[in-house]
Amino acid sequence: MTSAAAPTPFLPETDTLPEEAAPTTRCRILETAEAAFRDIGYQKTTVADIARTLRMSPANVYRFFDSKKAIHEAVIQRLMDETERRVTVAAQSGNASAADRLGAVIRVLHQTCAERCDANPRMQEMVAAAVAESWDVCAQHIERTAAIFETLVRSGVAAGEFAVDDPALAAACLHTAVLRYCHPTLVSQYPNVGIPPLEAMIMFLIRGLRRIP
Amino acid sequence: MTSAAAPTPFLPETDTLPEEAAPTTRCRILETAEAAFRDIGYQKTTVADIARTLRMSPANVYRFFDSKKAIHEAVIQRLMDETERRVTVAAQSGNASAADRLGAVIRVLHQTCAERCDANPRMQEMVAAAVAESWDVCAQHIERTAAIFETLVRSGVAAGEFAVDDPALAAACLHTAVLRYCHPTLVSQYPNVGIPPLEAMIMFLIRGLRRIP
Missing domain, CATH: 1.10.10.60 (Homeodomain-like)
Structure with a gap:
């Protein structure tokens, strides 16, 4: 709100702070x-x-x-930005094949989640709430991650490495299939008994994308 | 505990109730x-x-x-028994291929979960707690379901329908990959936005099992 009062040398003209x-x-x-x-x-x-x-x-x-919730969202945003930065690095890893880059992205999603669960269980509770309640910041993060999966599947199809009729759908299947390894509640609260090692899961899923020779 | 007192015509010899x-x-x-x-x-x-x-x-x-917890476990046991009965029927469906029977099993797991979420949200909360806290009855149910997945993958391999090196591992990957559709908390609390239709997921996963011609 801009003040209508005449400016004085001691107060800024508006109630916004100086630029820096x-x-x-x-x-x-x-x-x-x-x-x-x-x-x-x-x-x-x-x-x-x-x-x-x-x-x-x-x-x-x-x-x-504006609110306490706005602070919560901004803190989550910082965490999601950090995850996305790491995911983007993994997705662009040099001359690696699309399969290797997809594997790297899934590994980063799992590691980021597991590291946070270990280091900051209280923070992870907040992330879990944000996911469960579909805060905008989480929904957008999930959408951007899904887009990275799709880009990689498309690039694998373009390179003749994968053969799928609907790359967007295949990418969504892949993303949904690894939920057990990348979801804060599932990673932090469930014992690992009975689930296959992540590397086995990655190999299993990538196999479903491959071009049949 | 057997009573040492002489039997009378009015009381049973032990403190167990009559057979029926x-x-x-x-x-x-x-x-x-x-x-x-x-x-x-x-x-x-x-x-x-x-x-x-x-x-x-x-x-x-x-x-x-023995305890309130024992009642909780027995109620959950009844629900799990009903799910397993339906899963067993799906797994044995006539002359269907292993792929079709796997699809039928996954569909039943999803439907049972979704029906309960709709019909009895309070009961589903209890199932969710049982799963999250790994009550024995749930752990055993998950193990038995995993065994059904493994039997079907093995039968597909035996029939030349599937080609996988490690059927137990492939079955565990399949089971873990459909968690989003069969887990009480995920099915009841999360919006379906962004996840592929179950049929698309089934097709995607079965493709990964197929023998490459």
Whole structure:
């Protein structure tokens, strides 16, 4: 909201912060929130807690995030961005075949999930809630990951490596078939008994894509 | 425990019930428990509630079930038995190919789960808890289902329909790959957006088993 009052030398003309400070403050809020979510869990952390740690007023936190939920979403967004960065590296791995790149992408999705479950069980609870409640940030992450699967299946078809009639559908099947290894709740809460090793699953699924000679 | 006292015409020699009555009472307890679980949920139902409905003492319920957990397990056992009965019928469907029988088994697992989610969300919560907490009855059900998958893959290999090096491993991959369609929590709580139709998934997975001509 722009102030109608005459500018003074002591106050900025509007209530937005100077250009550099705003992203920095936003970042500090997210870092503080993430640390609190790791320590005591996202459900117990209040905006007041975050503001107190940062020695600012809750009102100032609300200038950057409309609601507590907006902070949750932004923290999840940072995690998903990091996963996507790693997935993109795996998808582009040098001269590897489409099969090898698909395997690398699935491995990264599993490792990222498993590492987070071990390192930050409280954070993983938040990711699980975000997935279960289909927060926009998660739905978009799942869509972008699905698009990477599809690009790789298409490139395998173009290279004559795979033979599938409907690459988008085959990619969706592949993505859905590895859920057991990449879903925060399934990875963190279920014993691994009875499920095949991830490498065996990758080989099994890639076989279904191959061109029959 | 056998009583050492002399038998009288009015009391049975031991504290077990007459042959017919014991299974009947056990059955009535389970039916009453299941109805209560459907109505108010398994967590809110007490042994006292079940006893009251049956006009018997809680002590009498405990003669048949050691604990409330034992009642939970027995109710789940009945559901799993019903699922396994349907799966067995699908697995033995006439002269169908191994591929068709595998498809039929996966369809039954999905339908049973989806029907229960729709009809009895409270009961499905209990199944979800049983799966998540790996109650013995669930672990055994999953093992028996896995064994059916393996039998069908082996019969497809024997018939020259499938070509896989390790039928047990291929069956485990198949079973794990359809989790999204057969897991109570995933089926009941997650929107279907972005997942392929079950028939497409079945075709995709069976293709991976086929003998390459």
